[in-house]
Amino acid sequence: MGEPAVEDLCAQLIRFDTTNLGGGSSHGEREAAEFVAGHLDATGHQPTLLERSPRRTNVLTRIPGTDPTLPPLLIHAHLDVVPAEPADWQIPPFAGEIRDGYVWGRGAVDMKDMCATLLTVLHRWNTQGRRPRRDLVLAFVADEEDNGDWGAHWLVKQHRHLFDDVGAAIGESGGYTVHTTNATGQPVRLYPVATAERGTSHLLLTATGRAGHGSRRNDDNAVVTLIDAIHRLAHHRWPVHLTPTVRAFFQRAGHALGLTVDLTSDDAVDATLRRFGPAAKIAENTVRNSTTPTVLTAGYKVNVIPGVAQARIDTRVLPGSEQELLAEIDRLLGPGVTREFLADQPPVQATVDSPWFTAMADALVAEDPDAVVVPFCMGGGTDAKAFAPLGIDCYGFAPLWLPEGFDHRLMAHGVDERVPVEGLRFGVNVLDRFLSTV
Known part of the structure; x- marks a missing residue:
């Protein structure tokens, strides 16, 4: 099987209605999990399906690297999605339609796009006969959109041995384009990578x-x-409470934008945020x-x-x-x-100045030479909260190019959720480079 189009994989995944209603009630992730497992099998990787209860399915596999002395990297992505009311949408939320350069549907950016991106990388490697440097542990999980009791948290409790030697992890919400301008009005493209979350x-x-x-x-x-x-x-x-990640964001983004950064008081931080314009959205919810x-x-x-x-x-x-x-x-x-x-x-907090972060930044800059990669703290939460207590450094890195004017924040859990096809293709190249070299 050659490399499939990432947008087609994303659309096919969206067509599986994996709605998570909360409280243990869900349409179930089983069909989407079997779809993923089929692609893992087709690329030469033996999938394992694990369930706490029927249809709440998690898919795991381990890809051997060329250097077994290196600590493995965990890539986790969830298969479930939040509910969607069809009457509110221009296109039915589970149609998985590709229109006007976008893949439409519930889960397009949260986070079946990352699932499709990762599967596409594996198909590319299989076609080209390539392997990563280090072992990769892949976890396509259930129940992230509730509390993880059928997904990541259950896996950590009942199958902890699968993650014992993992050194770091990447998951959702990071590595996407934020368009802004510097102090002289010149365009700047920031790519925030999550190194912490509240x-x-x-x-x-x-x-x-x-x-x-x-x-x-x-x-x-x-x-x-x-x-x-x-x-x-x-x-x-x-009151303002500045973590190392948020301080690093202000310093690095401020330098790239040519702006004065004053973090000496609560009022000074608020004034600094106002100067940041569109980039303020990256940090405004995580200074307090x-x-x-x-x-x-x-x-x-x-x-x-x-x-x-x-x-x-x-x-x-x-x-x-x-x-x-x-x-x-x-x-x-x-x-x-x-x-x-x-x-x-x-909360989750990983090291900003680490080889992991550097490798992510290098992969983004290789695909977008004008990228300015900055750390940020997520205001919400992800399955990183299940894996971080194991001593794993967790990062939000699901690379995605976004066009100017596209509000990524409104897509996740929003009406008419969609992801740009070109953004998915960019994500494949970035993820391929990162996973091949880290």
């Missing part, structure tokens, strides 16, 4: 009070207690922690004051600030409100 601490807040009739005075109303606590939490201005109310639950009848009111808070925490954040949350909640963790996955 931790995910989903909190359940519970306020208790005295149940009663809605027409009567009640100074122990659980709903009011909870609303007051949420108001304090939602309107709190969290965040606490965002997302779910409220209380009562069952309008004339009954409930005895319990609850809220869920999406909390994101930067490396090195976990205890400080929780202490301040407790202060803001005040008496009468308790908190507990629904999920608590710590």
